[in-house]
Amino acid sequence: MSKLNSIKVVVIGGGAAGFFGAISCANTHPHAEVILLEAGQQLLAKVRISGGGRCNVTHACFEPSQFVQNYPRGGKALRGAFSRFQAKDTVEWFTQKGVTLKTEEDGRMFPITDNSETIVNCLIDAAKQAGVQIKTQARVTDIKVKQDDKSRFKITLKSGEILTADRLLLATGSNPSGYHWAEQLGHKIIPPVPSLFTFNINDERLKDLAGVSVNHTKIKLPKAKLEQTGPLLVTHWGLSGPAVLKLSAWGARFLQDCRYQTSLIINWLPQSNPEVLREELLAVKSQLPQRVISASCPVMIPRRLWKQLTLAVGIDEQKRWGEVSNKVINQLIPELTQGEYKINGKGVFKEEFVTCGGVSLKEVNFKTMESRCCPNLYFAGEILDIDGVTGGFNFQSAWTTGWLAGQAMGKP
Numbered sequence: 001m002s003k004l005n006s007i008k009v010v011v012i013g014g015g016a017a018g019f020f021g022a023i024s025c026a027n028t029h030p031h032a033e034v035i036l037l038e039a040g041q042q043l044l045a046k047v048r049i050s051g052g053g054r055c056n057v058t059h060a061c062f063e064p065s066q067f068v069q070n071y072p073r074g075g076k077a078l079r080g081a082f083s084r085f086q087a088k089d090t091v092e093w094f095t096q097k098g099v100t101l102k103t104e105e106d107g108r109m110f111p112i113t114d115n116s117e118t119i120v121n122c123l124i125d126a127a128k129q130a131g132v133q134i135k136t137q138a139r140v141t142d143i144k145v146k147q148d149d150k151s152r153f154k155i156t157l158k159s160g161e162i163l164t165a166d167r168l169l170l171a172t173g174s175n176p177s178g179y180h181w182a183e184q185l186g187h188k189i190i191p192p193v194p195s196l197f198t199f200n201i202n203d204e205r206l207k208d209l210a211g212v213s214v215n216h217t218k219i220k221l222p223k224a225k226l227e228q229t230g231p232l233l234v235t236h237w238g239l240s241g242p243a244v245l246k247l248s249a250w251g252a253r254f255l256q257d258c259r260y261q262t263s264l265i266i267n268w269l270p271q272s273n274p275e276v277l278r279e280e281l282l283a284v285k286s287q288l289p290q291r292v293i294s295a296s297c298p299v300m301i302p303r304r305l306w307k308q309l310t311l312a313v314g315i316d317e318q319k320r321w322g323e324v325s326n327k328v329i330n331q332l333i334p335e336l337t338q339g340e341y342k343i344n345g346k347g348v349f350k351e352e353f354v355t356c357g358g359v360s361l362k363e364v365n366f367k368t369m370e371s372r373c374c375p376n377l378y379f380a381g382e383i384l385d386i387d388g389v390t391g392g393f394n395f396q397s398a399w400t401t402g403w404l405a406g407q408a409m410g411k412p
């Protein structure tokens, strides 16, 4: 049903950003005709699989200046955007639509149903109620700015159907087609590379330790001068856990440049001063000389890991504290606090991954999400050169940029 003399808004991409943009536009500007085009059969496919099927909607941090610190790329541009629509607004938005979110200990927020379908259904219902026309299996194959009227777009679908639009929102995520059109329409594309991944490490010290985790660690990429703290998890292929995911996000471009081959330094005991640690180990040696070293772990790491590290410095499995020299004990200190490991590839973190790179933020007005090079063209979501660490930050960027675009696009 078309609205006479109304503004025609077309949203390309039926993901988190496209839906939020379309709903926000249709709700704020009832005179606008809003059409959402999705290439796939399924809407909101990534929301469905997100957060291990639970959808980590946002993060319980309601201070924008703190929130933006979780974006290796895009934090500065999002600072102002979050002053208009932030995590608190997301929580309120979903609450008003009847979806209650809960906060987990680490700050991640999920629907209380622990089921991403709750979010998918909420967004689809909200879009329908707002009058958004949703078309699935509507892959866009071409976009042209009409020569006779610079403000109108001609959009060709794979089916051959042609649509026109006064305003266009590109919310195609990390799909290459979106980058291609953005570039064609005059925007710079920062080369896309993966972010949020695990490290493949083939090292004797980690052998047979899959499943072992250490709560407080500090890990470094010395060549990139980057470090992160947090829990570390040993996997069958190497390392994962919050510390690794954060480091992979901040080091995404460096790691791609070195083809995921570089050294990683692990401090298993970042709270310990090496000198104090040395004294503690020597005290164990003098007080418990009969104890088998590999079986009596005196520090706050799992026993199996301790055993591997003692083997790594050449302490035989049956050796007792009284049987090794102080020199050998000294060698344990760097092994515990600055062990070097070789990253030899990247693995997949199944709960979340994103692409860093995309439309250069310099070319977008973050008050409206409108392009600075192509009037009436808007961007939202992952197509932009924005990415966050794991924890709900990527969806929050999609909600915020989608919401801002929606508010602006329907204006007469």
Ligand SMILES: Cc1cc2nc3c(=O)[nH]c(=O)nc-3n(C[C@H](O)[C@H](O)[C@H](O)COP(=O)(O)OP(=O)(O)OC[C@H]3O[C@@H](n4cnc5c(N)ncnc54)[C@H](O)[C@@H]3O)c2cc1C
Pocket (backbone or CB within 6 Å): 012, 013, 014, 015, 016, 017, 018, 037, 038, 039, 040, 044, 045, 046, 047, 049, 050, 051, 052, 055, 056, 057, 058, 138, 139, 140, 141, 171, 172, 173, 174, 175, 177, 178, 350, 351, 352, 353, 354, 380, 381, 382, 383, 391, 392, 393, 394, 395, 396, 398
């Ligand atoms: C496995 C996984 C789990 C995740 N979990 C979380 C999480 O729990 N929390 C979090 O914050 N982030 C999570 N993320 C990241 C989050 O999903 C993305 O940041 C977010 O989906 C980006 O939204 P978007 O709308 O910009 O892009 P997308 O969700 O990718 O949507 C883009 C849409 O555009 C459509 N499209 C592309 N090209 C065309 C075309 N030519 N014509 C028509 N349509 C087109 C695509 O089919 C797609 O549906 C996860 C990512 C993955 C891969």
